[in-house]
Amino acid sequence: MAQILLSRKAACNTHGQDSSYFLGLQEYENDPYDPKTNPTGIIQMGLAENQLSFDLLESWLQRHPDAAGLRRFGRVVFRELALFQDYHGLPEFKRVSAGFQQHNVRLQALADLMGDLRDNKIEIDPRKLVLTAGATSANEILMFCLAEPGEAFLIPTPYYPGFDRDLKWRTGAEIVPVHCSSSNGFRITRAALEKAYQGARKRNLSVKGVLVTNPSNPLGTTMSRNELGALVDFVVAKDVHLISDEIYSGTTFDSPRFVSVTEAIEGRAHVSDRVHVVYSLSKDLGLPGFRVGAIYSNNEAVVAAATKMSSFGLVSSQTQYLLSALLSDEEFKGNYTGENQKRIKQRHDRLVQGLGRSGISCLKSNAGLFCWVDMRHLLRSNTLEGEMELWREIVYEVGLNISPGSSCHCDEPGWFRVCFANMSAETLDVAMRRLQDFVASGRARDGDSRQRKKPILGKWMLTLSSSDRRSERGC
Amino acid sequence: MVKGAESCVPLSEVATSNTHGEDSPYFAGWKAYDEDPYDAASNPAGVIQMGLAENQVSFDLLEKYLDQHPEASGWGCGISGFRENALFQDYHGLQAFRQEMATFMEQIREGRAKFDPERIVLTAGATAANELLTFILADPGDCLLIPTPYYPGFDRDLRWRTGVRIIPVHCSSSNGFQVTLQALEDAYVKAEGMKIRVRGLLLTNPSNPLGTATTGHVLEEVLDFVTQKDIHLISDEIYSGSVFSSDEFVSVAEIVEARGYKDCDRVHIVYSLSKDLGLPGFRVGAIYSYNDRVVTAARRMSSFTLVSSQTQRMLASMLADREFTETYLKTNRERLKKRHDFITEGLKNAGIECLPGNAGLFCWMNLAPLLEEPTKEGELRLWSLIVHEAKLNISPGSSCHCSEAGWFRVCFANMSQQTLEVALRRIKDFTENMKAKQEK
Numbered sequence: 001m002a003q004i005l006l007s008r009k010a011a012c013n014t015h016g017q018d019s020s021y022f023l024g025l026q027e028y029e030n031d032p033y034d035p036k037t038n039p040t041g042i043i044q045m046g047l048a049e050n051q052l053s054f055d056l057l058e059s060w061l062q063r064h065p066d067a068a069g070l071r072r073f074g075r076v077v078f079r080e081l082a083l084f085q086d087y088h089g090l091p092e093f094k095r096v097s098a099g100f101q102q103h104n105v106r107l108q109a110l111a112d113l114m115g116d117l118r119d120n121k122i123e124i125d126p127r128k129l130v131l132t133a134g135a136t137s138a139n140e141i142l143m144f145c146l147a148e149p150g151e152a153f154l155i156p157t158p159y160y161p162g163f164d165r166d167l168k169w170r171t172g173a174e175i176v177p178v179h180c181s182s183s184n185g186f187r188i189t190r191a192a193l194e195k196a197y198q199g200a201r202k203r204n205l206s207v208k209g210v211l212v213t214n215p216s217n218p219l220g221t222t223m224s225r226n227e228l229g230a231l232v233d234f235v236v237a238k239d240v241h242l243i244s245d246e247i248y249s250g251t252t253f254d255s256p257r258f259v260s261v262t263e264a265i266e267g268r269a270h271v272s273d274r275v276h277v278v279y280s281l282s283k284d285l286g287l288p289g290f291r292v293g294a295i296y297s298n299n300e301a302v303v304a305a306a307t308k309m310s311s312f313g314l315v316s317s318q319t320q321y322l323l324s325a326l327l328s329d330e331e332f333k334g335n336y337t338g339e340n341q342k343r344i345k346q347r348h349d350r351l352v353q354g355l356g357r358s359g360i361s362c363l364k365s366n367a368g369l370f371c372w373v374d375m376r377h378l379l380r381s382n383t384l385e386g387e388m389e390l391w392r393e394i395v396y397e398v399g400l401n402i403s404p405g406s407s408c409h410c411d412e413p414g415w416f417r418v419c420f421a422n423m424s425a426e427t428l429d430v431a432m433r434r435l436q437d438f439v440a441s442g443r444a445r446d447g448d449s450r451q452r453k454k455p456i457l458g459k460w461m462l463t464l465s466s467s468d469r470r471s472e473r474g475c
Numbered sequence: 476m477v478k479g480a481e482s483c484v485p486l487s488e489v490a491t492s493n494t495h496g497e498d499s500p501y502f503a504g505w506k507a508y509d510e511d512p513y514d515a516a517s518n519p520a521g522v523i524q525m526g527l528a529e530n531q532v533s534f535d536l537l538e539k540y541l542d543q544h545p546e547a548s549g550w551g552c553g554i555s556g557f558r559e560n561a562l563f564q565d566y567h568g569l570q571a572f573r574q575e576m577a578t579f580m581e582q583i584r585e586g587r588a589k590f591d592p593e594r595i596v597l598t599a600g601a602t603a604a605n606e607l608l609t610f611i612l613a614d615p616g617d618c619l620l621i622p623t624p625y626y627p628g629f630d631r632d633l634r635w636r637t638g639v640r641i642i643p644v645h646c647s648s649s650n651g652f653q654v655t656l657q658a659l660e661d662a663y664v665k666a667e668g669m670k671i672r673v674r675g676l677l678l679t680n681p682s683n684p685l686g687t688a689t690t691g692h693v694l695e696e697v698l699d700f701v702t703q704k705d706i707h708l709i710s711d712e713i714y715s716g717s718v719f720s721s722d723e724f725v726s727v728a729e730i731v732e733a734r735g736y737k738d739c740d741r742v743h744i745v746y747s748l749s750k751d752l753g754l755p756g757f758r759v760g761a762i763y764s765y766n767d768r769v770v771t772a773a774r775r776m777s778s779f780t781l782v783s784s785q786t787q788r789m790l791a792s793m794l795a796d797r798e799f800t801e802t803y804l805k806t807n808r809e810r811l812k813k814r815h816d817f818i819t820e821g822l823k824n825a826g827i828e829c830l831p832g833n834a835g836l837f838c839w840m841n842l843a844p845l846l847e848e849p850t851k852e853g854e855l856r857l858w859s860l861i862v863h864e865a866k867l868n869i870s871p872g873s874s875c876h877c878s879e880a881g882w883f884r885v886c887f888a889n890m891s892q893q894t895l896e897v898a899l900r901r902i903k904d905f906t907e908n909m910k911a912k913q914e915k
Binding site (some may be wrong): 003004005006009010054057058061068070078134140144146166169170273288289290291302308309311312315316317 | 484486487488489490491495529531534537538541545548549550557558560561562563564599600602603606610611612613614615617631632635636674705707740741753754755756757758766768769772775776778779780781782783784785786789
């Protein structure tokens with residue numbers, strides 16, 4: 001009997017899960033490293049999670065049992081929270097006046113954190129904040145609001161692989177890459193933007209905006225005020241929108257300091273309506289499971305539409321309650337942010353030094369939970385195939401899941417994103433030793449003396465043909 | 476195109492359309508309440524909210540549970556589980572929680588149907604579940620058939636971002652608004668005439684706003700119909716735990732099982748804890764599909780609408796307590812029935828008939844005798860009087876796409892007993908005044 005039809009969206013693969021980015025995650029799931037039980041397993045370096053500062057959160061929770069226990073001053077406030085569905089076009093939340101105040105407190109707490117991360121040079125107005133179930137949801141909502149199906153957003157490469165799904169799948173929007181090159185540290189140039197824009201025009205694509213991630217994933221670099229200014233000039237000139245995904249803003253660990261696009265547009269006329277910021281607690285606070293994302297925009301129509309759309313992905317009020325209590329604790333917040341950044345820097349430096357011992361360099365970075373690593377000199381051929389071959393060797397032979405640049409749409413082969421904040425220091429050292437051995441043995445270059453643990457080709461074919469076995473992680 | 480204050484950067488059609496449906500009277504009544512909300516002490520003349528289908532009658536049971544089980548909302552001694560929980564963003568959902576959801580759904584149906592946890596996809600509320608299914612089962616421009624009257628939120632949830640249309644299946648009071656084969660056929664033919672491809676039928680069982688459980692006989696007919704037309708069936712069973720007598724609820728899952736799972740690739744169930752457990756704020760919805768491809772696609776799409784892992788963990792703990800859930804379901808049903816009987820008695824006292832109901836958090840009442848003219852305009856004029864003079868926010872049938880004027884949905888589970896008494900007194904006064912005017 002013929003199978004019943006599903007929609008085109010369901011049947012297509014714009015969910016992007018066949019990419020090497022996700023395949024690597026699957027391979028890790030099949031053979032995960034554990035120092036005791038599986039010391040030869042694959043070490044996960046493809047997941048941009050922040051596990052460095054949980055102890056700080058845990059100790060706060062222990063000192064404040066009310067927050068998770070859904071109590072205020074010992075009294076269970078369950079009822080208010082259980083009923084509280086964020087208002088999004090409906091007067092619902094004002095009904096419970098205590099709930100209303102709590103709603104304001106929660107947004108205020110998040111707004112304050114965002115302000116702190118911008119060195120309080122900008123005041124974040126909670127009325128312009130829309131809460132969403134993670135940045136994944138925030139980015140998709142903005143696309144629904146700003147682009148028609150078939151219209152395009154320009155995105156500088158390399159970019160987060162998840163964007164292919166998040167921005168295009170259900171919205172029908174297109175992504176046109178803005179090609180950046182190692183010749184200038186992958187910085188976004190006016191020429192690259194212009195070239196992408198004209199390219200889109202030639203393909204009869206209407207460009208509705210530019211989306212940048214700042215600090216950048218996968219580069220780990222922040223944009224300077226000048227660069228931001230030039231970017232804003234471009235979107236003004238073309239009369240399009242600008243989305244700035246600032247999800248890594250709190251992971252800036254070194255100078256130059258993080259400058260938000262909101263700071264860059266201060267004092268400029270006629271631009272605030274077109275600039276929209278995305279934030280989340282998944283990276284800075286390391287809480288991806290709690291699904292807390294936000295859109296920040298000066299455009300009232302966008303805030304109104306996005307608020308209504310957030311109905312499809314609201315943040316659990318139980319989680320809002322816990323996090324607003326946490327973030328309202330000024331002492332905790334100040335201490336956490338500084339300590340977290342210090343630890344990220346230490347871990348980053350450890351990775352860079354470890355790579356250095358293998359003769360491998362990275363792009364100089366000052367933010368993020370990963371390094372953008374230059375392995376061009378290890379390629380057998382300066383091609384995509386060469387990169388994929390090296391990647392397979394690193395995943396299966398060396399046992400490190402790192403993300404190939406091609407999965408981030410980088411058009412120079414040989415670059416890889418390597419995460420460092422999602423494992424212990426000891427595991428990182430193991431990873432670096434393995435890499436050192438691999439490079440030292442010359443296996444990367446030498447075609448003849450390769451010793452394979454498993455039949456690579458067969459396994460690769462198997463991997464490509466299997467449907468998803470486990471989760472994909474938005475990272 | 477929307478012009479901003481400073482620039483003219485346009486937004487999308489979706490952003491600027493009003494398919495979000497929030498301009499309907501359903502929401503306008505809430506505004507009236509919002510501006511003048513009733514409070515027994517501080518605003519006794521304010522508007523009483525009867526347009527909100529929330530379940531507040533059994534909170535004490537939940538609060539007592541949490542009070543006695545602090546470990547449910549924490550992460551155990553030393554908070555060792557916190558880290559793992561905070562990192563968990565797997566779109567498969569917490570295994571333990573899916574397991575408990577499956578068991579809870581079985582409990583509601585008293586074991587008459589089995590649910591496989593591997594077929595459950597978690598979403599942030601039924602709102603998201605319904606939209607997700609629509610994205611998966613239909614393409615832009617296609618349609619879903621929905622029996623009227625139906626939940627006003629569907630206009631937004633199913634149509635807004637998906638571009639899918641709704642063709643109503645008109646039901647009539649002549650048979651208690653039950654779905655008939657003829658009505659289904661008529662709607663299908665209408666869609667064909669408009670050259671719109673029908674992809675599925677969405678049934679809410681028990682019905683919102685009718686407050687009635689669909690009979691097994693009607694479900695069989697519906698399943699035969701969708702099979703014959705080779706379309707999908709979405710059964711929104713969000714009120715399944717709110718049927719006053721549990722044996723009066725027949726789930727489509729029971730029919731599927733009775734048919735030996737034959738041709739069940741087209742059947743999908745939506746559930747949520749918002750109504751039965753009264754937890755809309757926690758955003759817990761679920762899709763249960765007998766179709767593997769739908770489960771896979773839905774899982775991936777749920778990335779846009781995951782349930783907080785903190786919430787999954789707490790509820791897994793709570794639902795695992797079988798004694799608690801059994802007691803809760805039983806007590807909740809009893810209290811809802813009691814409320815329902817109280818309000819229908821009170822309305823009868825005021826000379827108002829309701830559709831005989833056996834489920835849900837609301838009554839479907841007939842105010843047609845009070846209409847000046849049996850039209851939508853007449854209904855809205857009456858509604859306006861009720862909101863502004865009687866100070867009661869109830870939902871007019873036209874906002875639910877009812878094809879007969881004069882029916883209204885009135886909620887009874889979202890307020891205290893005392894407030895309900897005040898509301899009934901006002902209704903009585905109002906109808907007496909109206910009748911007096913009519914007689915003049």
